[in-house]
Amino acid sequence: MDPQDHERFRDFVDTRWSALLRLANLLTGGDRHEAEDLVQTALTKVLGRWRHIEDPEGYVRKVMYRHQISRWRLRRPHREATFAAPPESFGVTDGTSAADLRITVSHALARLTSRQRTVLVLRYFEDLSETEVAGVLGCSVGTVRSTTHRSLARLRALAPELGSPARTVTTTPNRNPLKGART
Template identity: 85%
Template sequence: MDPQDHERFRDFVDARWSALLRLANLLTGGDLHEAEDLVQIALLKALGRWRHIEDPEGYVRKVMYRHQISRWRLRRPHREPTFATPPERSGLADGTSDADLRIAVGQALARLTPRQRTVLVLRYFEDLSETEVAGVLGCSVGTVRSTTHRSLARLRGLAPELGDPARNASTALSTKALKGART
């Protein structure tokens, strides 16, 4: 790698590290150590092909998605962790700050299975269409739809405080709440 490429790579990492780490944090369910590992693995793979990459951020994100998918596929025959019921949270239904909402959404996402979390992050955080998510995950659009439906239902069950009482049960968890986890 020549010094010019090395400098471009270093500038890219400096500029995009925090955004990539936020995405990895969502993909790993809030495990900061796994998120850092995920970003570093993706950056190492990008470094090896740096001269041939036209869209560095897109390449790194795709590597992160695929690596995380590989992780949950390897862990597929597992039992889901059980958690104690969270204490009542009085603030969310009363319209408290966006920070509380982001924290609640992040905690609820962390309690989903890796596959469910990945589908929701790709659909609502990354704003990918069902077809694009299916392409990234290597599955059918129907699988993405059913996984999204089941994931949202489970998320509503895990964190009912995120729901809007004015809406019916099928749309209680708003896309805005999921997108709020982005920042």
């Protein structure tokens, strides 16, 4: 790698590290150490091909998705994190409701299987279409749909405070079903 490519790579890592770490944190279920490992592994794999990559951000994210998929395909025993019950005053409007919602979603995501979490992250946090998710995961669109359906049902069961889906179809595009809207 020539010095100019090396400098471009360092600049990319410096500017995109926190965004990549947030994505990895979602993909790993909130395990900070696994998230850092995932980003570092992806960046190590990308480093060797840096000169030939046209879209570094997309390429790194794809490497992260695929590496995470490989990890859950190994069928490592999933260690389920335990969390304290949320306080009774969950709906208090003291300015922390957005943070409470993020924590609740994060804890609920951490209790899903890696496959379920990956599908939801790709579909709703990365805003990929079902077809794009199927392409990234190497499965059919039907598999993505059924996994999404089962994952959302489990997520709602794990965190009922997120709300149930609306019974009527809304016309607002790209509503986030994790917030209770039906897609």
